[in-house]
Amino acid sequence: ELPHVTDADATAKALSYTADAAKTRNPAHKPGTDCSDCQFYSGAGGKGFGPCQMFPGKAVSAKGWCQAYAAR
Numbered sequence: 001e002l003p004h005v006t007d008a009d010a011t012a013k014a015l016s017y018t019a020d021a022a023k024t025r026n027p028a029h030k031p032g033t034d035c036s037d038c039q040f041y042s043g044a045g046g047k048g049f050g051p052c053q054m055f056p057g058k059a060v061s062a063k064g065w066c067q068a069y070a071a072r
């Protein structure tokens with residue numbers, strides 16, 4: 001399994017990634033959206049962790065979010 005991205009990761013900071021979308025304070029976040037419905041996410045289902053094109057070699061939380069979010 002790929003290592004998980006943490007909020008302390010440099011790219012995570014640059015993109016304002018958080019593993020819990022419900023807790024982000026970024027005004028660009030639309031409530032209810034998270035990695036599981038982002039076009040860059042390729043994990044299975046709405047829970048657990050999966051690959052994201054923005055974080056090569058790592059896995060993001062299905063419940064996460066960052067400002068590169070783009071609806072699928």
Ligand code: SF4
Nearest residue numbers: 035038041052066069
């Ligand atoms: Fe999540 Fe999409 Fe950001 Fe990747 S690009 S961390 S899948 S919101």
